[in-house]
Amino acid sequence: MQTQTKLPQAERRKTNGRSLSVEVIIMEPSTSYKAEEQPVVGEVLGSGAAGEDEEKQTQKSDILRGTGQSQIYTATRDTLFSKKITDAESLEFIFGMNHALPVFTLQDRDELVLLFAAAHVGVIYNHTSKSQHMLKGHSHSISSMCVSEDRRWIATADRGPKCMVIIWDSYSGIPAHTLFDCHPNAGVTAVAFSSDTKHLATLGTEEVQRVCIWDWTKESEKPLWFTELNPKYGFQDHIMFRPEDSSQLLSSSESHVLFYSSETRGATEFTSDYSENFSTANMSLSRSVFHWKKPAILIASGGSVVVWYVKEELLTNKNLTKRITRQIDLHCIVTCNTQGHIHFYNEDFCLLAWYTELNLDAILSISFSKEWKKSEQEYSVEPKPLITRYKNKLYHSIHLITQTVLHEEYKPIYAVACHPSQPTVVIGNHGGILKMWDYNTKMITGRKVFKTENQIQCVTFDPTGLYLAVGFGNGAIHILNACTLQSDPEEGLCYTKDSIHLITFSSDSTYLATADAGKAVSVFHLNTKEGSSPQWMCLGRVRSHYKPIKDLLFGVHLDSTQPRLLSLGMDCQLVEYDLEHSDVDKLLILRSEHIEQSGVPTCMTWYPPITTEQFLLTVSDQYKMKLFNSTTMMCRKTLQGPTFGSPIKNIVVLPKSEKADTNSYCLAFITKEKLGLQILPLDGNPYKSNALICHSAGVSAFACSYDGRLIFTAGGSDCAVLSWEINLNVLEGAAALGGKDMVPFYSLLEGGQDGRFYREIEDFFYYCQIHHQGMDLMEERQVSSKIPLSEVPSLMRALGYYPTEQEIEDMLNEVKFSKYAETGKYVTDIDIEEFIKLYVNHRPAFSISSNDVVKAFRVLGSIDSTGQPVLQRQELLELLQVRGERMTEEEVAECFAALLTLNDEAEEEEEGGLSEPKSM
Numbered sequence: 071m072q073t074q075t076k077l078p079q080a081e082r083r084k085t086n087g088r089s090l091s092v093e094v095i096i097m098e099p100s101t102s103y104k105a106e107e108q109p110v111v112g113e114v115l116g117s118g119a120a121g122e123d124e125e126k127q128t129q130k131s132d133i134l135r136g137t138g139q140s141q142i143y144t145a146t147r148d149t150l151f152s153k154k155i156t157d158a159e160s161l162e163f164i165f166g167m168n169h170a171l172p173v174f175t176l177q178d179r180d181e182l183v184l185l186f187a188a189a190h191v192g193v194i195y196n197h198t199s200k201s202q203h204m205l206k207g208h209s210h211s212i213s214s215m216c217v218s219e220d221r222r223w224i225a226t227a228d229r230g231p232k233c234m235v236i237i238w239d240s241y242s243g244i245p246a247h248t249l250f251d252c253h254p255n256a257g258v259t260a261v262a263f264s265s266d267t268k269h270l271a272t273l274g275t276e277e278v279q280r281v282c283i284w285d286w287t288k289e290s291e292k293p294l295w296f297t298e299l300n301p302k303y304g305f306q307d308h309i310m311f312r313p314e315d316s317s318q319l320l321s322s323s324e325s326h327v328l329f330y331s332s333e334t335r336g337a338t339e340f341t342s343d344y345s346e347n348f349s350t351a352n353m354s355l356s357r358s359v360f361h362w363k364k365p366a367i368l369i370a371s372g373g374s375v376v377v378w379y380v381k382e383e384l385l386t387n388k389n390l391t392k393r394i395t396r397q398i399d400l401h402c403i404v405t406c407n408t409q410g411h412i413h414f415y416n417e418d419f420c421l422l423a424w425y426t427e428l429n430l431d432a433i434l435s436i437s438f439s440k441e442w443k444k445s446e447q448e449y450s451v452e453p454k455p456l457i458t459r460y461k462n463k464l465y466h467s468i469h470l471i472t473q474t475v476l477h478e479e480y481k482p483i484y485a486v487a488c489h490p491s492q493p494t495v496v497i498g499n500h501g502g503i504l505k506m507w508d509y510n511t512k513m514i515t516g517r518k519v520f521k522t523e524n525q526i527q528c529v530t531f532d533p534t535g536l537y538l539a540v541g542f543g544n545g546a547i548h549i550l551n552a553c554t555l556q557s558d559p560e561e562g563l564c565y566t567k568d569s570i571h572l573i574t575f576s577s578d579s580t581y582l583a584t585a586d587a588g589k590a591v592s593v594f595h596l597n598t599k600e601g602s603s604p605q606w607m608c609l610g611r612v613r614s615h616y617k618p619i620k621d622l623l624f625g626v627h628l629d630s631t632q633p634r635l636l637s638l639g640m641d642c643q644l645v646e647y648d649l650e651h652s653d654v655d656k657l658l659i660l661r662s663e664h665i666e667q668s669g670v671p672t673c674m675t676w677y678p679p680i681t682t683e684q685f686l687l688t689v690s691d692q693y694k695m696k697l698f699n700s701t702t703m704m705c706r707k708t709l710q711g712p713t714f715g716s717p718i719k720n721i722v723v724l725p726k727s728e729k730a731d732t733n734s735y736c737l738a739f740i741t742k743e744k745l746g747l748q749i750l751p752l753d754g755n756p757y758k759s760n761a762l763i764c765h766s767a768g769v770s771a772f773a774c775s776y777d778g779r780l781i782f783t784a785g786g787s788d789c790a791v792l793s794w795e796i797n798l799n800v801l802e803g804a805a806a807l808g809g810k811d812m813v814p815f816y817s818l819l820e821g822g823q824d825g826r827f828y829r830e831i832e833d834f835f836y837y838c839q840i841h842h843q844g845m846d847l848m849e850e851r852q853v854s855s856k857i858p859l860s861e862v863p864s865l866m867r868a869l870g871y872y873p874t875e876q877e878i879e880d881m882l883n884e885v886k887f888s889k890y891a892e893t894g895k896y897v898t899d900i901d902i903e904e905f906i907k908l909y910v911n912h913r914p915a916f917s918i919s920s921n922d923v924v925k926a927f928r929v930l931g932s933i934d935s936t937g938q939p940v941l942q943r944q945e946l947l948e949l950l951q952v953r954g955e956r957m958t959e960e961e962v963a964e965c966f967a968a969l970l971t972l973n974d975e976a977e978e979e980e981e982g983g984l985s986e987p988k989s990m
Contacts, residue, residue, distance in 0.1 A: 166791060
């Protein structure tokens with residue numbers, strides 16, 4: 071419960087009909103807060119609190135290292151970048167950063183070390199060695215972060231369900247403490263350390279915001295202090311402690327500044343309401359700060375700073391005296407303006423130093439060097455090292471010498487591709503900027519800005535590495551020289567106004583195909599006649615699908631070296647194009663196959679040559695993978711795919727690395743927000759795949775390096791590309807821990823091999839043998855370990871899985887042709903182990919829920935006056951007998967008789983015709 075007392079005379083600024091309300095409030099906490107004297111974590115762990123020199127730190131680390139203490143105890147400045155963490159997918163480098171968050175300096179003596187955020191990862195970047203250390207632990211994008219005064223401790227926070235605040239040791243990169251769900255169902259918008267680093271303040275994003283103070287040095291799940299804010303104060307998005315006094319802090323929004331003190335038991339409010347002749351354009355109060363020495367609050371307001379002096383002796387009397395001593399035409403104590411100028415003022419606002427010859431853009435944030443001490447001796451005209459961030463650049467400045475540290479464009483990224491034979495990755499963003507990186511040296515080797523087009527949607531190299539094709543949101547296509555990035559032709563190709571979202575070259579680099587948002591495929595052929603320069607000719611654009619196209623793939627005919635082109639759409643159609651007989655403005659379709667019944671295809675790729683047959687691999691939104699014979703397009707195998715929260719969006723078979731210790735092929739895939747790996751061959755073993763969050767806001771595209779060592783993922787709206795180092799040995803080791811032979815598949819059965827469900831499978835399996843031989847057989851029965859394929863559908867239904875007729879045909883063909891390529895013979899029976907594999911791969915990944923039934927009624931039926939979905943009896947019977955795999959009247963009657971347990975008399979009545987069931 072909070073109380074408020076108004077002070078006299080509110081003052082308001084009015085200019086051109088606009089007004090700005092500035093309120094300073096002392097809040098009484100809902101739970102009392104006492105800043106007890108407690109040892110800070112830095113002191114407990116020997117981290118070197120302020121005042122301890124580096125020599126003592128080294129001595130203490132040497133002693134603790136010998137006693138086997140925590141890595142945080144023994145960490146030094148050089149510890150972080152000397153260790154190597156290897157997982158199946160290890161985050162190796164990040165291209166880009168979160169432009170909404172500030173950048174901090176951590177070190178600036180021997181090496182320049184910075185801290186920034188990208189997506190859900192905090193990044194400690196050593197600019198000197200061009201290396202990065204990732205602070206991984208959040209499952210949502212980082213919404214705020216801060217550092218302690220000695221730069222030893224870092225706090226990062228996210229926003230979303232089950233939000234977290236993590237406190238990191240900057241020397242070792244180890245999380246020292248985590249606050250789980252500290253602002254339930256909301257998240258954190260701002261965090262701040264106290265000057266002694268003992269306490270951490272968090273500002274939530276709830277509808278009724280909360281401010282919490284945590285003693286993060288203790289294992290406590292509750293804050294020491296918290297208070298709820300009145301929504302009339304606006305959305306508070308900034309918080310900070312008063313320097314040298316952790317009992318006072320402030321927060322601010324665009325219209326209000328709130329002052330908090332643990333030494334008062336009341337709350338005081340006043341409103342400034344006075345008129346002055348200065349502009350209120352772009353006025354904001356979101357970055358108010360304490361004066362580092364005097365009892366004053368500096369409030370940034372448009373192009374000025376308002377200084378509010380607070381009489382500390384009056385705080386205990388519940389009176390906050392306000393006195394506007396002066397108005398200064400600057401942005402902050404260290405001023406940064408839109409012309410890129412920086413001015414330094416002392417505590418009395420006397421000008422000490424300035425940067426006016428940098429010729430830079432408007433400054434967004436600024437951070438001082440760690441080694442800059444706040445003492446009287448330091449206030450001189452000599453400039454101190456600092457980091458400044460502009461629109462898309464990060465600069466390090468010292469002695470009027472400025473160097474570019476980072477240069478990133480903050481535009482969504484949906485296009486990434488790797489060179490087929492060089493360590494080069496190309497990134498295209500929605501600002502029409504294409505950048506080429508050498509991912510070994512982490513240097514930009516090429517950059518092109520498209521003046522007439524923007525929104526780069528897709529990009530790809532041809533197999534020889536000579537051409538680079540770029541697709542745009544306005545339907546334009548540019549084919550660039552991969553070395554010079556020059557367009558040929560200069561104006562590009564444009565045959566549609568629909569956005570190009572898929573683009574690919576044939577294996578011989580003579581064909582280029584695109585798929586656009588108009589559900590159409592366009593094909594271009596490279597004309598290389600003698601005596602003339604190569605020219606790309608359009609073979610036509612055909613709308614081959616009636617729903618969006620999900621994938622586009624070139625291949626090679628088995629009986630020739632001629633390219634073949636396939637497209638896969640959400641309409642479940644797999645379309646092949648007749649490139650051989652197509653001509654200019656005449657693109658022909660060779661055939662179209664319907665490959666799914668209820669699932670929706672998401673992507674496809676060619677299966678690697680690890681089998682006798684050549685297969686096409688497709689993935690659906692029902693977490694199923696299917697292998698189709700590349701010639702007949704018969705479904706040869708259905709497999710349970712990875713289930714990591716959302717269906718697979720895209721897949722690629724990783725090239726085999728010459729330096730790899732394993733001969734296994736590996737499949738890389740992306741889901742909505744994760745990057746995963748799958749060991750081949752596919753068999754449904756869940757332990758042969760893994761995945762982790764790569765972009766919490768959603769991954770838009772990915773590509774792998776030519777040697778299969780790195781995978782690059784683009785995050786779309788988070789404006790970042792992440793580089794992942796792949797280690798298949800780790801993945802194979804994890805798969806080995808899952809067990810050999812049938813052990814992984816038994817784990818997919820309820821209760822495992824010793825459970826009741828497995829015993830039921832055994833009972834039904836041997837009952838199928840009896841049923842096949844005849845229930846009334848009087849001769850000696852032949853007991854076998856196998857059952858004929860004709861019994862498989864009945865056994866599946868007995869176990870609660872009811873496949874369609876098409877699914878039954880796919881299952882029988884899968885077993886029947888499983889050894890045909892090797893032996894030339896059909897398989898006519900199946901043992902119990904092979905049946906279990908068939909069952910766990912074909913059954914639905916998740917059981918049908920009540921929501922699925924309601925959704926089906928909404929699709930098939932209509933909504934009544936109460937808003938409930940209704941399906942009339944006659945409509946249901948008609949759908950069963952007309953749509954899909956049609957049922958006969960007798961089959962419908964038999965099914966309803968079994969479902970409704972009709973008696974014999976009712977069944978006899980139905981023999982003359984289908985009558986209305988009594989229960990309906």
